[in-house]
Amino acid sequence: MKDTTRLSRFEAARVIAQRDFRAILFSRAFLFFLLGPLFPIIIGVLAGGIGGQVQRDANTRLVAVAMSEADTQALIAARARLAPQIGRALPELAVADAGTAPEVILREPGKNYVAVVGGTLAAPELTAPQPAIDYWSGPVAMLAAEAGTRQVAAYPAVAPRPVATSIAAQRGDRIRTAQAGQLLLFLLMMLLAGMVLSNLVEEKANKVIEVLAAAVPMDAVFLGKLVAMLGVSLVGIAVWAAVGSAIAMLAGNALPQLPAPALGWPLFLALGLVYFAMGYLLLGSLFLTIGGLATTVREVQTLSMPVTMAQLLVFFLAASSITRPGSLMELFAAAFPLSSPFAMLARAAQSDALWPHALALGWQALCVLLFVRFGAQIFRRRVMKSGKGGRAVKGHVGSVRAR
């Protein structure tokens, strides 16, 4: 260490980061952090399963046929003939009593019919609520027509000529990769930003903050804390990657494969890591600023809620612009600091141009510096407000230089 009368900003940030990194890595909080991604996965699987079941139960395609015996059999035979061609567009058919009024059939408990077909093949009648009539009139008319001809139409065989992909398929695939990347980035960042905030609140509760503020410039404290949490998160990501790789190797081809991004996997993953770091540093510095504004845990929760909501909006902005590369909205999402990492990661999945990433990373790095500097100033103004840790005097403090 040089013989100077102070630590440089980076040395000071390193001292803070070193302490925080070790303290978090060997804490129970880190264990919960490692387990963190399990919760959204479990909830996602459960919600998906339950949602699918509900969807299946709600979207029944069963239509009751209340016609004469002959017409009913002809209609069922016609459905069987058309099913190989357009099966998914046709209703399921069930035989109902032709002597019972259609309205009564629709109300039969436990049957779950969406509509009742009556009348004759020449003049079928469809009884159902209006939306179901709108939806099923066409398919029912087609079935009645097919049943009425009593002939088997000759469908020509379609010769398959498969290709690896098409522009449409590739685009769809890469959008899926972009969406997955954005979602992962968002979840990770929210998890970490919350952790850095609670770390700071704990520090205020421990009353260590004044010792730090007296010894080193506040932006060094700020930077040290952010870097420590970034380091912790990289350890976490390494652990998750190792576990994920092990599961992938064990599962073989049983896992769904994500389509390769436009820049290829190695560059995409590297960019993903850098965008994650940038996004986290931006969001983390915002959360640290909130920590500086708040004096109690309750205040922290109150103040962080709008930022969390705003971050959700930012995520939705970036997510909704995926399908419109080059549009004004996508360009805005790429330029706005908080949505830029998401938008640019989506670009990496869909476009192989590299220069926009160089530009975006430079812009994001500049924003990180500004955010950290601004956050440190606010923090410094608010964190030491009076003799007893800021309780006696509330409010804004006069102009303060950042050091």
Add this chain to the structure above:
Amino acid sequence: MTRPSGGDNRKLAIEAHGLVKRFDDTLAVDGVDIAVPEGAIYGILGPNGAGKTTTLRMLLGIIDPDAGVRRVFGNDRPHEVAKLIGYLPEERGLYPAMKCDEAIAFLGALRGLPLEEGKARGRVLLEQHGLGHAVDRQIRQLSKGMAQTVQLLGTLVHRPKLVVFDEPFSGLDAINQGKLEVMIRELAHSGTTVIFSTHVIHHAERLCDEVAIIAGGKVPYAGSVDAARDRIPAQVRLETRSASGPWRSALPGDARHDAKGEASHFWYFPVPETGIEELLKPLIAGQAGILSLSIERAGLHDAFVEIAGEAAARALEEDNARGAKP
């Protein structure tokens, strides 16, 4: 050791001119001037809420003044000389999960001391202060007093040239207060400048070479303790057997009288300009029956009342009565 002389060519560890700090509509510090000579023990004396902590925070660069300048070892950016400073805030705080030697080393590292060296020095300091057995204990496992000692050692581990204590005696029992007084004297003896804030007059009176009396954000007096005391004329305390007689005319007309029974009368008045000898002659000749006579120099408390006013003195006494728990 060279004690500060009070001359004009003293090297200053800290100097501040016209410091102002406002929090919203509260003027916390209003034009404070302070000059702390190198090697001095300097006290900032005042009741809670007077602006002591805010002043110290401005001097250390934790917060910046709205107006005025401050220089620490000639530098107007205190963080630029952070390695030369040790600071113990009023609200003590350490990381509960840290071991004692790690906590001391971390505080040293913040001031530029390499971690390993800090740990080694920390172990020695803990041993010297009777906490050798606690080296590997976590802070959360220590008593409050022990944790305070650990933080104090962390404040000193990098061997600063200037040590700033904010209410260092608050929360300490009498024995530990005594130990801290010894430590402060030793620091000053080794050439370290010590500045501390306090609301307890006798700490300032016993320890300080110079004081700044602060009340309502202003510093009405900054200078040597002796000079503060000398602002009030010395008082004569005379005890006589007789209550009256021709000798009474020798006493000033406004002398305060207090009787203790029939044969013990006390008289209080400023030392006459003509001197004590001239006063004694008529008393003896008039058979006043002198039982005792003393010249009492004003204490710092009297000086505080004189300088800061009755209200500030009352606030100070109330703080003391509350044990300084605002």
